[in-house]
Amino acid sequence: MSIASAETWVRVFTDGWRAPAGAEELVNHFRPWLQPDYRFSQPxxxxxxxxxxxxxxxxxxxxALVPDLRVTVQDWAARDGTLFVEVLVEGTLGGRRVAMPGCDRITLQDGLAAARVSYCNPAPLLRAARPHTQVVAARCGRAPGRARPxxxxxxxxxLAFVARAELATNSNDAGWPLTEVYAPDVRLEMIGDGVHQVSEGIAEAGxxxxxxxxWIAAHHGRVTKxxxxxxxxxxxxxxxxxLFNGRHTTTGTEIWRFDEHxxxxxxVIHTALDARPPTHPAAALRALITHPHVAITYLAAQLRERRRQR
Incomplete structure (x- = not known):
């Protein structure tokens, strides 16, 4: 690889990452500069x-996670067919500015990238995605990273696992639970608003x-875990x-049970859409329509309790 070839690729890299309008523009920019079997990995x-x-x-x-993402080249070096590019990744995540230094190792063949490995510490991204996780963990009586007996x-x-689960949901990365988290015989249960869906094994869970x-991505959803x-x-x-640009809310819990491996x-994923107090007219009407017997008998029990307290 000549110095001229390395300089050309660094210029392409710099121009593509300077201020991309979005994912499609980035892909189209780099498409002519990637080998057909281009391989890539990153945290x-x-x-x-x-x-x-x-x-x-x-x-x-x-x-999807950082819409205003941009990457600035800080320095670079080339040796044989390998290009090392020192970068600074910046953007906004969860309303907070994020800056993350890193280095890309790019293997060039005939002037095109054949492989890229990104090295960086994703802690700034995880901290921005989870601004209050450590507070909650402290309230639970466990500090992050403390060994368990x-x-x-x-x-x-x-903490990092939950942050990664949040990232997967918000970036529409179903591959993370399916390829890195779930066991082949996983049992997935999704329970919400009267629906209980059970999937047995990775073939059904996928x-x-x-x-x-x-569905979450299509309706502009964003969750905090x-x-x-x-x-x-x-x-x-x-x-x-x-969801739906903030017009609807969702609340719930996720339970993850691990095997010895x-x-x-x-x-188990429990969710409720637009949960409101029982006195809210919309909540009462919803209960009457979907479960009239339950709603009426529960209301009667509440009224009896109020009379006893008078």
Missing amino acids: LLRAGVGVEEFGERFARPLF GPSMIPEDA PAVRALYD TLIATSADTIVNEVEGR GKVVHN
Whole structure:
């Protein structure tokens, strides 16, 4: 690889990342400069092969998470067929400015990128995504990273696991639970508003998870996940979010149970849409329409209790 070839690729890299309008513009910019079997990997997001997966697994999830993302080249060096590019990644996540230094190692063949490995510490992204997780963990009586007594099957850093789960949901990255978290015989239960969907095994869980993530992304959903409890084999987190550009809310919990290999064998997702106090007219009407007998008998019990307290 000549110095001229390396300089050309650094210029292409710099121009593409300076201020991209979005994922599609980034992919189209780099498309002529990537080998057909281009391979890439980086922290948090899935690795992949080819231009299409570069868009699906890297560019689109990344810009869904940080829409104003930009990368500035700080320095670079070349040796044989390898290019090292020192970068500063910046953008806004969860209303907070994020800056993350890193380095890309790019393998060039015939002037095109054949492989890229990104090295960086994703802690700034995780901190921005989880501004209050450590406060909740402290209230639960456990500091982040503190060792737990006895054998444990859950990830060493439960806070990071919940933050990664939030990132996967908000970036429509169904591949994370399906390829990195779930055991082959996972049991997935999704319970909400009178519906109980059970998927047995990864073959059934895959379509269910992809449909859920696609639906959240299609309706401009965004969730916040907060660690609330752990045991030797279980992580529990709270979920709060908004859908349809904030017009609807969702609340619930997720339960992740791990096997001895550190894989999730049982994932239970409880959700409620637009949960309101029972005295709210919309909540009362909804209960009367969907479960009239339950609503009437519960209201009667409340009235009896009020009379006893007078």
